[in-house]
Amino acid sequence: MLSESDAALEFIENRPFDEIEVGDFAELVRTLTARDIDAFAVVSGDVNPAHVDTEFAEGDIFHKVIAHGMWGGALISNVLGTQLPGPGTIYLEQSLKFLKPVGIGDTVTVRVTVAEKHVEKKRLTLDCTCTNGNGKPVIAGQAHVIAPDRKIRRPRVTMPDLVLHKHGAVHADLLARAQALEPMPVAIVHPCDKPSLAGAVHAHDLGLLKPLLLGPKDRIEVVAAEHELDISQLTIIDAPHSHASAEMAVSLARDGKAQALMKGALHTDEIMSAVVSKSGGLRTERRMSHVYVMDVPTYPKPLLMTDAAINIAPDLATKADIIQNAIDLALAIGIEAPKVALLSAVETITPRLQSTVDAGALCKMADRGQITGGLLDGPLAFDNAVSMRAVATKNIVSPVAGQADVLVAPDLEAANMIAKQLMYLAGAEAAGIVLGAQVPIILTSRADDDRTRTASAAIAALLSKALRA
Known part of the structure; x- marks a missing residue:
């Protein structure tokens, strides 16, 4: 009643x-x-x-x-x-x-x-x-x-919730901090189409980068002329084709003449093959991985998602590197003591579900100092990683649950699907880079707009500063 x-x-x-x-x-x-x-x-x-x-x-x-x-x-x-x-x-x-x-x-x-x-x-x-x-x-x-x-x-009619979010606010803050730094030299690998060349020009105009354009000089100049892009202030390093462009970019980075790489109009495999080459690449002791820095309208802070692009089915050691890379990036962009949620389908360790076993081991590795700089917890289902309401419902006690800064998926498929769902169903904007090499690598897509490319460049600039420090 x-x-x-x-x-x-x-x-x-x-x-x-x-x-x-x-x-x-x-x-x-x-x-x-x-x-x-x-x-x-x-x-x-x-x-x-x-x-x-x-x-x-x-x-x-x-x-x-x-x-x-x-x-x-x-x-x-x-x-x-x-x-x-x-x-x-x-x-x-x-x-x-x-x-x-x-x-x-x-x-x-x-x-x-x-x-x-x-x-x-x-x-x-x-x-x-x-x-x-x-x-x-x-x-x-x-x-x-x-x-x-x-x-x-x-x-009484119940009105829909009103979500107020300034698109790009998270990335705009990163851009403002990156613009306060000295522009860094970046090898733009094979910028032979409008998106990649325009992205380099825009980042230069914002004071983020000193682009070094690596590729066929004639083709680059034709693209610039066709799309009225002013490249008079940029350095062009002539290379006969995309493979040569990638190898030259890696060489510049190895010699300290480029502090980051940015993918242009070539396949990801081409640039990454040069990066991971055992004879002259940019390998370190750390496994390379990709991290998205996401601006999600329904989440109150930046959300990092990994690994959605490089490691298909990472084992325990690879996951440890993926987590450490993400923590390093979170620290570089100003997140203190990043909260890292290790995702699975359930919150309890279940031997038949390998991702839960790995999550438990990774948390213990963090306890023993094998992973540093962040707070780890897992396994956590996605809802319990990002929703305090879900945490309260399930009576989970955790310094990470409901307020994660970093989401670590069990494999590439899961990470890629989560990231794409946030982008296409929740209106999230995502900018990402590859970590674990000697320099940051900006893997842009033809679908990326100028804002995404600029945000990725800003993230790379902040990370490059942290690596040099």
């Missing part, structure tokens, strides 16, 4: 004209948040810097970000449409005077009071006021409405 208060929350009910008397009133109390301002700006399109630009607002007349004036007007509409008179009300006219600004954290009380009844047309005049926490009026005005003539009681 629902209580009276519970029932009121589940239903919305009006007050018809005949039940309303002069002096009747209804109220709503709301505290302004930054989220309210962002949501109103998105819906209205009003991006006046007084409301959405903190730096501008601090130098403006009120010295702080303030609410849109019509945010208060919308709250008045809320009271009229849901309480007094409520459902069935027809808005005719509204006058408003804006008396004081409303800032983030201010609590506003909205009151509408019946001032006049016009019986012949069932119309009402209502005084409308919004006051702040000090009782001072911030908005005042009058509304004229047609009141409903019959009782209406309807189930």
Whole structure:
């Protein structure tokens, strides 16, 4: 049996004209948040810097970000449409005077009071006021409405969740920090199509890279001319074909003349074959692996995903290197004590499920100092790695569960599917690099846009600085 208060929350009910008397009133109390301002700006399109630009607002007349004036007007509409008179009300006219600004954290009380009844047309005049926490009026005005003539009681509609996310915000922060560094020389391997050459030019213009263009000089110049790309400030190192471009890039990196490699218009196998060559490659004692740095709209911080591109079915030793590479990258981009979730289908070690056995062993390796710099836990199912609600439901006690910075999949297939699902179903943006070589390797795809290429270059710059340090 629902209580009276519970029932009121589940239903919305009006007050018809005949039940309303002069002096009747209804109220709503709301505290302004930054989220309210962002949501109103998105819906209205009003991006006046007084409301959405903190730096501008601090130098403006009120010295702080303030609410849109019509945010208060919308709250008045809320009271009229849901309480007094409520459902069935027809808005005719509204006058408003804006008396004081409303800032983030201010609590506003909205009151509408019946001032006049016009019986012949069932119309009402209502005084409308919004006051702040000090009782001072911030908005005042009058509304004229047609009141409903019959009782209406309807189930309260549950509105969809509103997810506010600035696309590229995570990567933009990394870019800003990378731009503060000295531009690093990067070998751009065979940039013989528009995406790869334009990405190099854009990264140069942003002050991220000093691109060294390795490939057939004539072809590079033709691509630049066809797409009006200014490469006059860039160095071109002539190479007859893509294989030669990859070998020359590796040689430059080995000699310290390039601090990173960036893939151009050639197959990944070509560049990686040169990198892993036993005679003259860029191998280290660490196994190479790929890490995505993902900007996921529904997750409150950067999310690293590994390994979705290099190691198909890693064994225990390879997984240890994959984890250490990811931790090193997390530290390089500013994540302190990265929380690493070792993914599987369940949370308990099950001998028939090898990924759970590996997860237990990897956690013990971290306990013994064989993996350093991060907090490891596993096995964890995906939901328990990223959702505190799921963690609470299953009563999991862990410093990692529900708040992971790094997700380590049991194999390439799982990692690739998780990453692609986040991109295509959750709107995530992903930038990634290969670690474990002597220099970072930026493996771009033809499908990557300029923002993704730029973010990958920024990540490589931050990692390169950390490796040199």
